[in-house]
Amino acid sequence: MTQKTFQQIPVAVLDLAPVNLGSTATESFANSVELAQHVEKLGFNRYWLAEHHNMPGIGSSATSVLIGHIAGKTNSIRVGSGGVMLPNHAPLVIAEQFGTLASLYPDRIDLGLGRAPGSDQATAYALRRTLHSTGDEFPQQVLELENYFSDNPVGKVRAYPGTGMNIPLWLLGSSGFSAQLAAQKGLPFSFASHFAPDYTMQALQLYHQNFKPSAALDSPYAMVGVSLIVADTQERAEWLATSSQQQMFSLMKGEPTTFQPPIDDLGSVWTPREIVMFRDKLKSESMIVGTPDLVREKLAAFISKTRANEVIVNSPIFYQEDRLHSWSLLADMME
Known part of the structure; x- marks a missing residue:
């Protein structure tokens, strides 16, 4: 099947394996499998899962395990990490895990690497048993x-399996640090625009200006992240988006919860000041909510502005039927 593109730009899937209110991780993983199979049939060719910890609404903490599960339930779609937070792990362990995945599913595994902990400081300590390892050691x-x-x-230690395996490496980031490192190493770069929209253009400029060709890439290749919800009506899309809005505020308050169902009135949950704060964030070009016509217009403008080579989309939607439908509508917009 030919890869679906939007204005000749490939579109990938980012999944955080949301755990809904009243649901379980088992149901979350079943939903992720259904989504992966759905987007594979629609013609999308990349499905990434993100590492987060100590967050009851996100089920993708054991990222490598879940990548293997999704790859085993699909046939051709590339499956990878968006990303593995490398400071949380010994590089040898990640080499062995992804060497194993790539052996099980040849030419289908991507390894995206981030330098953030994907958690709070206490959780980072529980993962590492020390805080001497920081993002500064990422390079x-x-x-x-x-x-x-x-x-x-070089050295006596080998990764078995792993040694000699051509596993595509990506660097991920929400600031200029990884952008510059990806440029220096000649690696593809994925920027979390949906997470840090204010730094998108600066990071991409650093990447393009400092890029050095390598064995992996002759020229820069930048992916940008977008949060996107498509529905048949604007009202439905904005209602569905209230789940993501609630999740964002719970994280901002340091009180993460399971993924919440949509609500009719934000004022029943937040103060007027909080609503104003979030609506400012909602104006971000990398948070797109609406009908196919509106999404098509805004996504085209975002791609034009960022000069992205690829877009990776997170669709944080509570109801699985709406989630699958959003991806179907997005596929219909493409060539």
Whole structure:
């Protein structure tokens, strides 16, 4: 099947395996499998899962395990991490995990790497048993990981499986740090525009200006993240978006919850000041909510502005039927 594109730009899927209010991780993973199979049939060719911890509404904490589960339930779609937070792990362990995944599912596995903890400080300590490892060591950790995947690794330690495997590496970020590192190493770069919209253009400019060709890439390749909800009516899309809005505010307050159902009146949950704060964020170009016509217009403008080579879409929707329908509508917009 030919890969679906929007204005000749590939569109990928980002899944946080949302755990709905009153639901379980088991149901969340079943929904993720159904979504992956759905978008594969629609012609999308990349499905990434994100590592987060200590968040009851996100089920993708054991990212490598879930990648293997999704890959095993699909046939051709690429499956990967968007991303694995490398400071939380020994690079050897990640090399072995993804070497195993790539052995099970050849030419279908992507390894996206982030330098943030994907959690709070207490959780980072529980993961690492020390806080001496910080994001500042990320470049060295990436280099160590690359060594494990090389044909002739330096040192006595080898990743089995992993050594000599051509697993595509991506660097992910929400600031300029990873943008510059990806440019220096000649790697593809994915920016979390949906998470840090104010830094999107700055980070992409740093990446393009500093890019050095490598064995992986001759020229820059930038993916941008977008939160996107498509529905048959504007009213339905905006109502569905209230689930994502509630999740964002719970995280801002440091009180993460399970993924909440849509609500009719935000004023019943938040103060007027909070509503104004969020509506300012909703104006972001990387949070697109509406009918197919509106989404088509805004997505085209966003791609034109960012000069993205690829877009990765997160659709935070509570009801599975609406979630699948949103992706069907998006597919209908494409070539």
